[in-house]
Each structure stands twice: as structure tokens, then as C-alpha cells.
Amino acid sequence: MRKLVIIVAACAGVLFAARALWATTWAEVEIQCPICKTQVKVMEPMSFGSYIYQWPSRMQLLFWPTTDTSSLHYCFKCHYSAFMGDFETFPTEKAGLLRTKLGKLKAPKAEPGVHKTAGVPLGFWFDAAELRYRLLDKNDSFWSLFYRVKGYHLSTTGDEEGAKKARQKALGIVEQLLVLTKSSLKKKELLVTRAAMLYLTGKSDDVFKVLKEATAIQLQAEDGLKEDKVKNAQEYMDAVIKQLEGHVEKGEKLPQ
Numbered sequence: 469m470r471k472l473v474i475i476v477a478a479c480a481g482v483l484f485a486a487r488a489l490w491a492t493t494w495a496e497v498e499i500q501c502p503i504c505k506t507q508v509k510v511m512e513p514m515s516f517g518s519y520i521y522q523w524p525s526r527m528q529l530l531f532w533p534t535t536d537t538s539s540l541h542y543c544f545k546c547h548y549s550a551f552m553g554d555f556e557t558f559p560t561e562k563a564g565l566l567r568t569k570l571g572k573l574k575a576p577k578a579e580p581g582v583h584k585t586a587g588v589p590l591g592f593w594f595d596a597a598e599l600r601y602r603l604l605d606k607n608d609s610f611w612s613l614f615y616r617v618k619g620y621h622l623s624t625t626g627d628e629e630g631a632k633k634a635r636q637k638a639l640g641i642v643e644q645l646l647v648l649t650k651s652s653l654k655k656k657e658l659l660v661t662r663a664a665m666l667y668l669t670g671k672s673d674d675v676f677k678v679l680k681e682a683t684a685i686q687l688q689a690e691d692g693l694k695e696d697k698v699k700n701a702q703e704y705m706d707a708v709i710k711q712l713e714g715h716v717e718k719g720e721k722l723p724q
């Protein structure tokens with residue numbers, strides 16, 4: 469019996485250590501909305517580790533903190549919304565135009581606070597954020613990420629229809645980017661993203677072909693990928709492809 473207790477205690481210790489090792493920590497801070505000057509309470513990341521790159525969202529080429537709803541900040545007074553790091557700054561000369569656009573949005577009633585959505589559908593936060601970013605001439609790589617993040621969060625909060633629409637938009641952008649890119653790393657990443665978006669929007673027929681194409685790409689040193697990083701990047705991307713392929717083979721829902 470004593471031996472059993474020791475084994476159980478040892479297992480619990482390992483579990484606790486594993487949880488601590490994989491923890492990310494957040495802290496509440498107050499930041500100012502650049503549109504209506506309201507002080508907004510938000511959460512900001514305090515600590516994390518490289519383990520975030522092993523989490524299953526990597527199959528959609530999405531990484532913490534974008535996979536946490538706290539990464540999107542929202543002003544309950546004027547609806548201004550932006551990703552963390554972007555929230556506090558917005559060009560003064562465009563603030564009036566954005567204020568008008570945000571004023572036309574109709575949001576469900578919500579109480580101020582840090583609670584993630586507080587009665588406002590998360591999709592509404594993204595709609596408001598989209599108005600902000602549309603005024604800033606963001607490129608296709610940004611929009612591919614924006615819609616993938618939107619799809620991810622709508623899916624995890626139960627809006628599968630909204631998630632599918634967002635992912636279809638991401639897919640269209642990724643397919644355009646694939647035609648243009650010359651970089652071996654970008655091409656491999658785009659093919660993985662394309663495969664994931666095809667799978668998540670129910671167009672499974674081409675997924676294996678796309679993953680095979682992604683596997684065949686041998687990375688090379690180029691802009692954004694130094695010689696000494698090529699091997700690690702190749703191994704990492706091939707592991708992501710294998711992981712995605714495993715779920716697709718079994719017809720499983722992708723873990724998020």
C-alpha cells in the first residue's frame with residue numbers, strides 16, 4: 469500500500485511539473501482606447517516557453533498567444549478592436565473615419581470588464597477589428613493570418629459556420645500567395661496552411677496531394693532562413709506535416 473501511495477505521489481508530482489512547464493501566465497493591465505480614450509482592462513502575456521511551438525494549433529500554422537482570445541483587445545464603449553500590441557496605436561488622421569465606421573456597427577449589450585466576450589459574440593470583435601485593419605493597407609499575409617485566427621476562435625467558441633466562412637477566406641488568400649511566392653520556407657508553410665484550411669472547410673479530396681507537395685519541398689538558405697537554421701526548420705515543418713496527415717488519415721477533428 470505504501471509503495472502504491474509513493475507511486476501515485478510520484479505520478480502526481482510529474483503531472484504537476486508538466487503542467488508548470490507548459491504554463492503561460494497573464495496579467496491584467498489597463499490600456500487606453502485610441503478612439504474614445506476609455507481605459508480598457510485587458511490581459512497581457514507575462515511568461516511562456518518554446519513549448520508553445522509544439523501545441524496542436526501549429527497544424528494551422530497558428531501559435532500562442534494568437535490562439536488565446538485575450539490576444540484580441542476590445543473597447544466596450546466604442547467597439548474599437550485590435551490585436552495586442554496594435555491596440556494602443558492608430559493613426560490620428562484616420563481616427564474620425566474609423567469612429568464613424570464603428571458607430572454603424574450594432575453590438576449586443578455588454579458590460580465592461582476583462583471577461584472575454586461578456587455577451588458580445590466574439591465574431592463581432594473580429595468584425596470591428598477588420599474595420600480597423602482595412603484602413604491600414606495590410607498585405608495578404610496579414611489577412612491570411614487574420615482569417616485563420618478568426619476561424620480558430622469562432623470554432624473554439626462554437627460558431628462553426630462563422631469559422632468556416634473565415635477559413636474559406638483564408639484559403640482563397642493562401643492560394644493567391646502560393647502562386648507568387650519563391651521562398652522555399654514560405655511555400656512549405658503556405659502548403660501546410662492550405663491543406664489545413666481545405667480539411668477544416670470540408671474539402672478533403674485534395675489534402676493528401678497538397679501535403680505530399682509540402683513534404684517534397686527541401687528547404688534552403690534564403691532571405692529569412694539562415695544556413696544554420698535550415699535543418700531545424702525542415703525537421704519542424706516535416707513533423708507538422710506528419711502530425712496533420714495523421715489526423716486527416718483518421719478523419720479526425722483537428723485538436724486545437
Ligand SMILES: [Zn+2]
Binds near residue numbers: 503505543545547
Ligand atoms: Zn473606445
